[in-house]
Amino acid sequence: MAIDPLGPASALAPTGHGVERVDTRYLEGLIGYNARRAALAVIEVFLARMAPYGLRPVDFSILSLITHNPGITARQLCATLGVLPPNMVGMVNRFDGRGLIERRPHPRDRRAHGLHLTSEGLALMIEAERTAEQLEKDVAHKLTLAQQQTLMDLLQKIYL
Template identity: 40%
Template structure:
């Protein structure tokens, strides 16, 4: 019997397909939910990072996010234009700029966090609390096993490596 003679497995039986299907849906849904705040998912990722690491240099932020400095400059420029962050002289490195989250940025982060909770509830409504916890643990394990940095969305950087 050749592979052509074997019945094909439905795509809905392939975990990678299901993750891709759900990932596509969640990505677009999240972007649509953030749009009224005037930010995109990549902006949210950066703002969230700053809310936990305010005042870091652009170089330090690049290292955490594994992005090229040119990508960081553009991202900070966009957030500055929206009045969410500002660059200040770094207190210990005169060649560097520290990035600080402004009051408006803190407000947007808080609003976006509520959107994340709402999206989680929307997507996972059919699972009970234990199933949600199990799914989260399995996805964390799979993400780390795939070489992804915990808490950093790979979409924040360009598709190609600089």
């Protein structure tokens, strides 16, 4: 596809009038653009709904992985989520300071710690995951359940 094959707008158009309606068709034909816009739209709702729990998207991802993988190490969280180790330290420290997780000695590596939810952390995550699931319903309300599954399957074919 070449530059501007889509209708009247053209790089050589006369300059004597403004742009009435912005033509976004080119960008909307790119997977990366659509994925980024959809992610930002979901994140916007996420930030608002998770604010009562003090969880941003990455916080939720980390705590959810600890929830479903008790004993996971910081290094494993980094590898799974694409977070760099120096940036993980502060987040884990904050969860620890909030009493949501605890670091236990790792059974086979004295350099590492196994991360576990506290009972307070578990109580928070039960509510947070419930909120996340309601949020999914709301942001995807235009899609059937089958379409939602199709969407996730196709997205995973991009990034996995």
